[in-house]
Amino acid sequence: MKIAFVGKGGSGKTTLSSLFIRHLAASGSPVVAVDADINQHLGAALGLDEAAAAGLPAMGERLPLIKDYLRGANPRIASTETMIKTTPPGEGSRLLRVRENNPVYDACARPVELDGGAVRLMVTGPFTEADLGVACYHSKTGAVELCLNHLVDGQSEYVVVDMTAGSDSFASGLFTRFDITFLVAEPTRKGVSVYRQYKEYARDFGVVLKVVGNKVLGQDDIDFLRTEVGDDLLVTVGHSNWVRAMEKGRPPRFELLEQPNRRSLRTLQTAADATYELRDWERYTRQMVHFHLKNASSWGNEKTGADLAAQVDPGFALREGLVATA
Secondary structure, three states: OEEEEEOOOOOOHHHHHHHHHHHHHHOOOOEEEEEOOOOOOHHHHOOOOHHHHHOOOEHHHHHHHHHHHHHOOOOOOOOHHHOOOOOOOOOOOOOEOOOOOOHHHHHHEEEEEEOOEEEEEEEOOOOOHHHOOOOOOHHHHHHHHHHHHOEOOOOOOEEEEEOOOOOHHHHOOHHHOOOEEEEEEOOOHHHHHHHHHHHHHHHHHOOOEEEEEOOOOOHHHHHHHHHHHHHHEEEEOOOOHHHHHHHOOOOOOHHHOOHHHHHHHHHHHHHHHHHHHHOOHHHHHHHHHHHHHHHHHHHHHHHHOOOHHHHOOOOOOOOOOOOOOO
16 A cells, blocks of 8 residues: 655654554554655654664665666667656566565665564655755655556555655646555644645545644644544544654654554554555556656656657556566
C-alpha cells in the first residue's frame, strides 16, 4: 500500500508519519519509508543521529542510476536523457517491488533499525547551495515520482512517503500515486485551509483523502475539525510524552507509546488496508499517462528535444503479478 502524509509546514506530518512507520515495523510488515520533503527530518524522527541522517544517500543525486535501471529494455525510451519525472513504464521497463533487492535500493536505501523491526529509508536529499540559481528541487522529488511510477506493491506491503509541505505535488501528478493520503491538520483556520486546497485539487482524480487532526487538546478542537472537514476526519492525536522524549533524542521503547495514540495508529493502518479493495490499476496507469502527456507538452519535449508522448505504451498497465524484467 502506498501512503502519503501531507500538510502545511509545522503541522506534525513528519512526526506522525514516523510514528506510523514505527507502528508498521513493530507489526512485522515490510516497509519502505521515503522522505520526499526537501526539509529532511524523517531520518531524525526515526531515531538517526544528525551525522547518520546527513549521510543518507540522496535519490536526487542518483537520478541517472535510477533512470538507467528503470528504463531497462523499454524500446520506447531512446535514452535516459529523455526520461523525465513522469515517464511511465512500458513493456521492457524494470519495476520495483517492496520486498526485493535491486540496484536502486542498493544505491538509495539504507536500513533503519527500530525497536520493533527495521525499515528501508530513502531520501530525496536536501536543497543545497549548489542548487541555488541553477535548479529547482523538483529535479530531486522527481526521483521519488519515477520510483512510484515503476512500483508494484501488494497487500500488507507498505510504502510511506513524507511529502513536501504545501501543494507542489499537484504540478506533476505525484498526488495520484497513493492508495490513501493522510492530511495532517491542526485545529486552526490555516490548518483546515490546506485541507480545502488539497480536496479541491484532488477532487477529480479519485484520491482517497483522510484528515488526521493533530495537536488536539479537547472536544472543542475535535468539534471544530469535524465541522470543517466532516466525515474526512479519521482520527485525532493529542499531546504525547513519548513524542516529546523522542524529539529530545531519548525515545522510550515504542511499546510505551500512549494507548490512545497507539489506537490512532491502528486506525490509520485499518484505513490504509481498506483501500486495497479499491485498487484500479488501469485507472492508476491512465492517470500516470495523463500527467506525463501534460508535462511533456508543457516543458518536457522542449527540454529533451524528443516527442515524449511516444514513450507511452498503450497496451501496458501496471498490476500485481507482472513478471520482472531482468
